[in-house]
Amino acid sequence: MTGLIRDTDEHRLIRESVAKIADRYGPGYFLERARNNGNIDELWKELGEAGLLGVHLPEEFGGGGGGMAEAVVVVEELAAHGFPMLIWVISPAICGSILSFHGSDAMKKAWLPGMADGSKKMAFGLTEPDAGSNSHNLKTTARRDGDGWVISGGKYYISAVDEADALLLVARDAEHSTDERKALSLFVVPTDTPGLTLQKIDTSIVSPDKQFTVFLDDVRVGPEALIGEAGNGLRQVFSGLNPERILVGAICSGVGRYALDKAAAYAKTRQVWSEPIGAHQGVAHPLAAAHIDVELGRLATARSAELFDAGENAAEAANIAKYAASEASLKALDQAIQTHGGNGLTHEYGLSELWFVTRLMRTAPVSKEMVLNFVAQTSLGLPRSY
Numbered sequence: 001m002t003g004l005i006r007d008t009d010e011h012r013l014i015r016e017s018v019a020k021i022a023d024r025y026g027p028g029y030f031l032e033r034a035r036n037n038g039n040i041d042e043l044w045k046e047l048g049e050a051g052l053l054g055v056h057l058p059e060e061f062g063g064g065g066g067g068m069a070e071a072v073v074v075v076e077e078l079a080a081h082g083f084p085m086l087i088w089v090i091s092p093a094i095c096g097s098i099l100s101f102h103g104s105d106a107m108k109k110a111w112l113p114g115m116a117d118g119s120k121k122m123a124f125g126l127t128e129p130d131a132g133s134n135s136h137n138l139k140t141t142a143r144r145d146g147d148g149w150v151i152s153g154g155k156y157y158i159s160a161v162d163e164a165d166a167l168l169l170v171a172r173d174a175e176h177s178t179d180e181r182k183a184l185s186l187f188v189v190p191t192d193t194p195g196l197t198l199q200k201i202d203t204s205i206v207s208p209d210k211q212f213t214v215f216l217d218d219v220r221v222g223p224e225a226l227i228g229e230a231g232n233g234l235r236q237v238f239s240g241l242n243p244e245r246i247l248v249g250a251i252c253s254g255v256g257r258y259a260l261d262k263a264a265a266y267a268k269t270r271q272v273w274s275e276p277i278g279a280h281q282g283v284a285h286p287l288a289a290a291h292i293d294v295e296l297g298r299l300a301t302a303r304s305a306e307l308f309d310a311g312e313n314a315a316e317a318a319n320i321a322k323y324a325a326s327e328a329s330l331k332a333l334d335q336a337i338q339t340h341g342g343n344g345l346t347h348e349y350g351l352s353e354l355w356f357v358t359r360l361m362r363t364a365p366v367s368k369e370m371v372l373n374f375v376a377q378t379s380l381g382l383p384r385s386y
Contacts, residue, residue: 003257004295005302011073014055018077021046027082027258027350034206034353039163043083047074048118053092056243058100062113067309068243072250072301079254080261082350084357086209087160089247091115094240095122095168098186101239102228107188111166122188123161124240125169125214128154140216142171142185148222151187155216157364160209161198166190167214168227168240176231184233187225195219205360206353242308242318244365249301249321252329255358256294259329259351263287263336266343283339290332297325316379323371326361333358 007015025043033040047053055070057063064070075088096115099108114120131137140153151171161167169187176183189196195218201211228236264287267278277283301324304317337344337351345352362368376382 003298005298007073011070014052014070014073015077017050018047018052018074019081021050021052022078022081022083025083030083030208031206031347031350031353033208037210038208040083040085040208044087044118048116051116053088053118054096054112054116057092057096057112057116058108061100061108062116063096064116068246068305069302069309071243071247072305075247075250076254076257076298076301079251080257081254082258082354084207084251084255084354086207086251086357087121087163089244089251090124090159090209091121091164093243093247094124097243098168098227098236098240099188102186102236106224107227111188114165120166121160121164123158123164123167123191125155125158125161125167125189126237127157129156138170138172138182138184140169140171141174142187143174145220148220148225149185149187151189151216151219151221153216155214157201158212158214161191161212161214162200162210164191167196169216170233170237173231173233183231184237185230186227186233186236187221188227189216189219189221189225193219193221203356205356207357238315241365242304242314245318245322246301246304246308246314248361248365249297249304249318249325252322252325252358252361253294253298253301255354256290256297256325256329256332259333259336259354260287260291260294262349262351263332263339266340266349277339286335287339290328290335293324293328294332297321297328300324316375319366319371319374322361322366323368323375326358326368329358330362 051064052074054063055066055074056068059065071093078085092115096112099111111120128138128140142149142151167189169189170184173183173185195216197215199213201213203211267283268276270277300321304314304321307317308314333354340349343349373385377384
C-alpha cells in the first residue's frame with residue numbers, strides 16, 4: 001500500500017528488518033498468545049538480538065544511537081504486521097528514555113543494555129485510581145528512611161508489570177512536598193521487592209500485555225533507586241510521556257495500515273454479483289477516507305518524533321499525533337471489519353480482536369478529552385477548563 005511517508009535508507013532497512021522477523025511469526029502468533037494468557041518471549045528476544053528494541057537508546061549503553069524517529073519505524077511496522085506491542089512503548093521507550101535523560105551512569109549501565117537486548121524489562125507506574133491524568137494529585141508517597149525511602153500507596157492499570165524486572169515508579173515526595181506544591185520523585189523498584197504485590201485487572205483487551213493494580217505496602221528502597229534529583233520528578237516524567245504519546249501514534253498508525261491492507265485485499269477478491277465488492281463506491285470510498293486519515297496520523301507522528309529528536313518542545317506535536325492516529329486507527333479498523341461483513345468478527349481474519357487494544361489508545365496514555373484540553377489551552381490560548 002502506498003503512502004505519504006518516504007523512508008530514509010536507514011529507516012527502510014529498519015522497516016525491512018522488522019517486517020522480516022514479524023512475517024516469520026505471523027499475526028496468529030500474537031493473537032494466540034494473547035487469547036491464552038501467553039507471552040511473546042521468543043519474538044521479544046529476537047527483536048533484541050536484532051537491535052530493534054534499543055534503536056533510540058545511547059550506543060554507549062547498548063543502544064543503536066538513534067532517536068524517536070527510528071523507534072517510530074519499529075513500533076509502527078510491528079503493529080502493521082499485527083503486533084501492537086504495548087511493552088515496547090513502556091519499557092524501552094518510556095522507561096528507557098527517562099533513564100537515558102536522568103539516570104545515573106550506574107543506573108544506565110545496570111538497565112539500558114538489558115532493555116536494548118531484550119533481557120530486561122521495566123514497567124511504568126504513574127496512574128492511580130483517584131489521580132487519573134492529574135499527576136499533581138498522586139497519593140503514593142515516598143518518605144525518607146535513613147539514606148533510602150519507604151514507599152506506600154497503589155498504582156492502577158499498570159501494563160505488563162508481571163513481565164517486568166522492575167517498576168519505574170512515580171511517587172509524591174513527602175520531604176519536598178507542601179500543601180501548595182506536590183513534589184514528585186522517581187524510583188526504580190525491582191518487582192520482587194518485599195511489600196510490592198500485583199492484582200490482575202480483568203479486561204476485554206486481547207493482548208499479551210496484561211493490566212494490573214500494584215500495591216506498595218511499606219516498600220523500602222535504597223539511595224541507588226532514586227532517578228535524578230528527589231522532588232524534581234515531574235520534569236523527569238515528561239522525558240517519558242512525550243515518547244509515550246509519539247509511540248502510541250506509531251502503534252495506531254500501524255494498526256490502521258494493518259486493517260486497511262486486509263480490507264483492500266478482501267475487497268479486491270470478494271465477489272458479489274460477479275464483481276469485486278471493492279468496485280462499489282459504498283465500500284471503496286470509506287476505505288479511501290480511512291487511508292487518508294491514517295496517512296495524516298502517520299505524518300503527525302513522524303513530525304512529532306522529528307521535533308523531539310531535535311530537542312525542541314514536542315508536547316503539542318506529540319499530543320496531536322496521539323489524537324490523530326488513535327482516531328484514524330479506530331475508523332480504519334471499524335471500516336475493515338465492516339468490509340469483511342460477518343468474516344470481520346471471526347478469529348480467522350484477525351481484525352475484531354484488535355478492537356479493544358486499539359480502543360484503549362483513545363483513552364490511554366492520555367484521554368482524547370485531555371488532549372483537547374491541552375490543545376485548547378496551549379495552542380489556542382483559551383482559558384484553563386480544570
